[in-house]
Amino acid sequence: MSSGIRFESVSVAYGKNVVLDSLDLTVEPGEVMALLGPSGSGKTTALRAVAGFVKPASGRVFIGERDVTALPPYRRGIGMVVQQYALFPHLRVEDNVAFGLKAQKVDKAEIPARVAEALEMTGMASYAKRYPRELSGGQQQRVAIARALAIRPNVLLLDEPLSALDAQLRSGMLAELARLHRELPDVSILYVTHDQVEALTLADRIAVMDKARLQDCGTPQELYRRPRTEFTASFVGNANLLPVQVGAAGVRFDGVELSVDTQGAAEGASATLCVRPHLVGLGEGPNALRGTISEVQWRGSTHRLYVEVGEGRHRVKADVRELRETPVLGEDVVLHFAAEDAVLLGAGVSGG
Amino acid sequence: MLVHSRTGKWATWVVFFLLFLPLFALPLLVILTASFSTHWSGAFPSGPTVENYGAAVRGESLQALTTSLVTALAASVLALTFGSWAALAAAALKKGGKRALDALFMLPVAVPSVVVGLAVLVAFSQPPFLLNGTRWIVILAHTILVTAFAYQSVSAAIVRLDPMYEQAAASLGARPSYVLWRVKLPLLLPSLNAAAGLCFALSMGELSATMMLYPPDWMPLPVQIFTATDRGSLFAGSAVAVVLMGTTLLVLLAVSRIRTKASFR
Numbered sequence: 001m002s003s004g005i006r007f008e009s010v011s012v013a014y015g016k017n018v019v020l021d022s023l024d025l026t027v028e029p030g031e032v033m034a035l036l037g038p039s040g041s042g043k044t045t046a047l048r049a050v051a052g053f054v055k056p057a058s059g060r061v062f063i064g065e066r067d068v069t070a071l072p073p074y075r076r077g078i079g080m081v082v083q084q085y086a087l088f089p090h091l092r093v094e095d096n097v098a099f100g101l102k103a104q105k106v107d108k109a110e111i112p113a114r115v116a117e118a119l120e121m122t123g124m125a126s127y128a129k130r131y132p133r134e135l136s137g138g139q140q141q142r143v144a145i146a147r148a149l150a151i152r153p154n155v156l157l158l159d160e161p162l163s164a165l166d167a168q169l170r171s172g173m174l175a176e177l178a179r180l181h182r183e184l185p186d187v188s189i190l191y192v193t194h195d196q197v198e199a200l201t202l203a204d205r206i207a208v209m210d211k212a213r214l215q216d217c218g219t220p221q222e223l224y225r226r227p228r229t230e231f232t233a234s235f236v237g238n239a240n241l242l243p244v245q246v247g248a249a250g251v252r253f254d255g256v257e258l259s260v261d262t263q264g265a266a267e268g269a270s271a272t273l274c275v276r277p278h279l280v281g282l283g284e285g286p287n288a289l290r291g292t293i294s295e296v297q298w299r300g301s302t303h304r305l306y307v308e309v310g311e312g313r314h315r316v317k318a319d320v321r322e323l324r325e326t327p328v329l330g331e332d333v334v335l336h337f338a339a340e341d342a343v344l345l346g347a348g349v350s351g352g
Numbered sequence: 353m354l355v356h357s358r359t360g361k362w363a364t365w366v367v368f369f370l371l372f373l374p375l376f377a378l379p380l381l382v383i384l385t386a387s388f389s390t391h392w393s394g395a396f397p398s399g400p401t402v403e404n405y406g407a408a409v410r411g412e413s414l415q416a417l418t419t420s421l422v423t424a425l426a427a428s429v430l431a432l433t434f435g436s437w438a439a440l441a442a443a444a445l446k447k448g449g450k451r452a453l454d455a456l457f458m459l460p461v462a463v464p465s466v467v468v469g470l471a472v473l474v475a476f477s478q479p480p481f482l483l484n485g486t487r488w489i490v491i492l493a494h495t496i497l498v499t500a501f502a503y504q505s506v507s508a509a510i511v512r513l514d515p516m517y518e519q520a521a522a523s524l525g526a527r528p529s530y531v532l533w534r535v536k537l538p539l540l541l542p543s544l545n546a547a548a549g550l551c552f553a554l555s556m557g558e559l560s561a562t563m564m565l566y567p568p569d570w571m572p573l574p575v576q577i578f579t580a581t582d583r584g585s586l587f588a589g590s591a592v593a594v595v596l597m598g599t600t601l602l603v604l605l606a607v608s609r610i611r612t613k614a615s616f617r
Contacts, residue, residue, distance in 0.1 A: 103527070
């Protein structure tokens with residue numbers, strides 16, 4: 001049975017407030033799709049529409065080939081993990097994991113083995129007899145994942161599953177989730193997050209959402225290396241966005257000629273040039289920009305320099321390898337970047 | 353602590369006892385003392401005895417105690433069932449409907465219980481619902497009076513119940529009825545338990561509506577105490593009152609023990 005998720009112009013509104021505006025999106029069977037966006041962008045609403053907890057005002061939701069728009073949540077065959085774990089506090093870990101199996105009237109003889117399997121998969125087998133309150137946050141989240149996997153769903157919905165964990169635990173759980181996905185290649189995963197690192201690490205494709213709309217969708221590499229909009233550029237990774245004029249063989253930024261691939265943009269048009277901060281170098285080089293340092297942040301392995309460039313005093317961020325001597329504020333410096341590291345964003349694109 | 357200085361703490365305690373003792377403890381203490389006496393003409397009672405208790409735990413009084421216990425138990429169970437049911441239904445309603453239901457269940461609390469008693473008396477004195485003269489009319493009146501409290505405490509607990517549990521259960525394929533029995537009710541258990549205790553205590557002490565309704569063969573303990581003191585048997589009445597107080601406290605203690613277990617799970 002194929003198990004993708006398909007949104008067909010799904011809109012959700014609370015009264016007059018549109019929280020999801022005609023979303024069209026397909027998650028292929030076995031694919032991890034990250035819904036990435038700031039809070040209030042409609043990403044959680046989209047997930048809840050798949051789960052059945054919000055009713056679309058229009059449009060249809062498919063799981064596999066089945067139109068589930070009108071089905072109640074308990075008939076959709078999904079697994080869901082939420083940020084606050086939502087483990088049943090009155091049940092032991094094993095009973096939490098067995099809950100879905102009992103509710104779906106799985107053969108009683110089969111349940112213990114499937115509970116053990118799910119707990120084994122998440123490394124929680126030795127905690128079966130504990131109550132949720134006796135577990136740490138990370139352990140509770142593993143149990144929540146085991147509980148969702150025990151019913152062998154075709155579709156797994158993860159709603160900011162790592163947001164309540166501390167940074168170190170989060171990167172560990174990220175690796176766990178990636179491993180789980182390798183072990184369960186048929187399960188489609190919809191992963192809602194506001195954290196670009198989680199999305200870039202885990203997702204096969206990322207759907208970028210903002211202001212109730214789908215802004216962009218593509219593989220992490222596409223979105224990171226060749227963003228199409230300013231919003232994507234600034235939300236998926238960090239970006240310097242420079243207002244430029246398209247010229248004959250490059251672009252003009254604040255009176256400085258920069259040689260970049262103009263991708264056939266019309267000469268004279270206004271556009272935005274996107275350069276990732278870690279691809280900006282300090283010192284003379286191609287596409288040199290002169291300016292003064294306005295702020296320095298030491299981040300351990302790197303220094304982030306904020307440099308005010310040119311007449312317009314545009315702030316350019318540069319992440320450079322840790323410097324022996326911390327630059328002084330107000331110092332004149334030269335920044336440069338390679339032509340192939342810059343991306344020209346479509347003329348007339350606004351936002352971000 | 354809000355008060356930090358040593359003298360301030362002492363002063364607070366003194367004020368607390370000055371207010372608390374006369375208002376709450378002293379009346380109860382007086383009844384307790386009276387129940388062990390035969391005369392009370394001076395500042396202190398005289399003629400210490402335990403005979404009052406001899407009468408208070410047998411015969412008519414014992415029967416009244418059983419009557420009260422059965423009435424309170426039945427009323428609590430019924431009130432808890434209907435109250436929780438209504439509270440669960442109200443939670444699923446839209447705002448207007450919920451408000452209407454809230455107001456409806458406020459009525460027995462807002463209206464004096466004498467009025468509720470009279471209403472029940474008038475309503476059930478004629479066929480087809482002829483309950484007057486039977487024990488059922490007492491149980492019915494108590495149920496009506498305490499259902500309001502059951503409804504309110506369960507209603508408040510449902511509001512506090514995080515909907516994510518219900519949603520997690522639904523996403524795991526549990527039907528609404530399964531969610532109710534396996535998730536919602538277990539999570540509401542501490543509140544249901546507290547509501548049960550409250551209903552029981554209120555029903556054990558109900559007098560005004562009961563006075564208008566009780567048949568000769570179903571006289572609850574508060575009525576017994578009232579008639580005893582009305583006849584002038586103040587000390588015998590005190591002993592019965594202490595028995596009523598003790599029994600109620602004992603049941604509440606047992607109920608609260610169950611509650612601690614439920615909330616620690």
